[in-house]
Amino acid sequence: MGHVIGLELSSSFLYGSINSNSSLFRLVHLRRLNLADNHFNYSQIPSSIRNFPRLTYLNLSASVFSGQVPSEVSHLSKLSSLALSLNLDRFSGQGLLELHPSNMRSLVQNLTSLEKLHLSFVNIFSTAPNSVANLSSLTSLLLRDSGMFGEFPVRIFSLPNLKTLSVRYNPDLTGYLPEFNQTSPLMSLLLASTSFSGHLPSSIEKLGSLNELDVSRCKFNGPIPASLANLTHLRYLSLSHNNFSGGSLSWVGKQTKLTLLELGNMSLTGSIPSSLGNLTELSFLSLLYNQLVGPIPSWLGNLSRLTEIELTFNKLNGSVPESLSNLVDLNLLYLQGNSLSGRLEFHMFLKLQNLTRLQLSNNKLELLTESRIISNQTVPKFRILGLAACNMQSFHIS
Structure with missing residues (x-):
């Protein structure tokens, strides 16, 4: 007689608790x-999970479990995949599960095949735990918004098979990046909103497979390494809100998959360098709060996939x-706080039916509107419309 060795019930509209006596x-x-x-209705993960000693894959993510993760999970020594993420309170968005520090250490020490x-x-x-760095088979480590603190073990970055690392939104987590070697398979490195500091090493270019790099809102300092130009597989790059010493955008342009x-x-x-025009896949561009000068390049209108442009508070x-009126998918355009000038026909923005957030305030523009009353049928449904100090004679919407 055969035995059940796999049970796939994800997204099955299950509701209610599972007790330890369940069949x-x-x-x-x-x-x-x-x-x-x-939706397991805020119930706890039953300690009877220990009844599955052969389990290699356990996924209890996004199922509204709450309370302490039972220590019995760390007894499932054959596990290669453990997913408990995204058990959230549907109203507050807060995590519901807790993992006692001693259970976390036991889990990492016992589940050596993860x-x-x-x-x-x-x-x-x-x-x-430093012992995370001993999990030589680890390919994916996700610890986002988990309340972790202290120094992140730098040896984890050297795990031979690690492709995805996310510790985002742990503001008390400190650490630094090592010098990388050619053999690292990292594809996704997400450190945003932590207290990682130090320099971005020039050797980051050796992460040749990297397609996501997010170190925004950390405490990195020093120069922006020009070697970022060599990360040509990047699709997502965020370096915002650190303490970098500045520099130009000359290294941007080879990352054509961004x-x-x-x-x-x-x-x-x-x-803004002309090389940025090579980024034909770009949908989100943010260069706000810098010291950029010169004009907004007309070729920006050729980047047809753009949906959001933020050039706020520069010296353009x-x-x-x-x-820009060619960007039919554009839904956000923020240009406020620059030195832009000249006459600007408001009608060009009416062509952009997806544009819901427009900021032109605090420039030297003269915004022109047609003398006839603009009707609700022709004005997009703006959620944000900033036109302060635009030298307007009149503006009527009916």
Whole structure:
């Protein structure tokens, strides 16, 4: 007689609690159990989970479990994938699960075959155990918003198979980046809103497979390494809001797969380089709160995938290029706080039916509107419309 070795019940509209007497725990030959994306009504993960000693895959993510993660999970020594992320209160968005520091240490020490450890939004409230660096098979480590603090073990960056590392939104977590070597397979490195500091090493260019790099809102300092130009697989790059010593954008342009480029508040100087026009996949561009000068390039209107442009509070001058009206998917355009000048026809923005957030305030523009009353049918449904100090004669909407 055969045995059930896999149970796939993700996104199955399950509701209610699972108690330790459930017939589920009689399936002692299970190797895979997936209960993700259901609603277990704030119940605890039953300690009877220990009845699955053969389990290699356990996914209880996004299923409204709450309370302490039972220590019995650390007894499942054959686990290669453990996912407990995103068990959130549907109203507050806060994590519901807690993992006692001693249980966290036991889990990492006992589950030596782990390839994926996903604990985002699990309230751990401890330091990262050094023994994580001994998990040589680990490919994915997700610890977002877990209340971790203290210094992150730098040896984790050298794990031979690690492709994804996220410790975002742990503001009391400190650490620094090592010198990287050619063999690192890292594809996603997400450190945003932590207290990581020090320099971005020039050797970051050796992360040749990297497609996501987010170190925004950290405490990095020193120069922006020009070697970032060599990360040509990048799709997501955010360096905003650190303590970098500034510099130009001369290193931007070779990363032609980028869809998001966020470089706000980085003390950038010089003009917007023509090489940025090579980023034809770009949908989000943020260069706000820098010291950029010169005109807004007309070729920006050729980046047809753009949905958001933030050039707020720089020193840009000249006119607003009419070519921006070619960006039919644009929903946000923030140009306020520059030195832009010249006459600007408001009608060019009416062509952009997806544009809901427009900021032109505090420039030297003369905004022209047609003498006839503009009707609700032609004005997009702006959620934000900033036109302060635009030398307008009249503006009527009916």
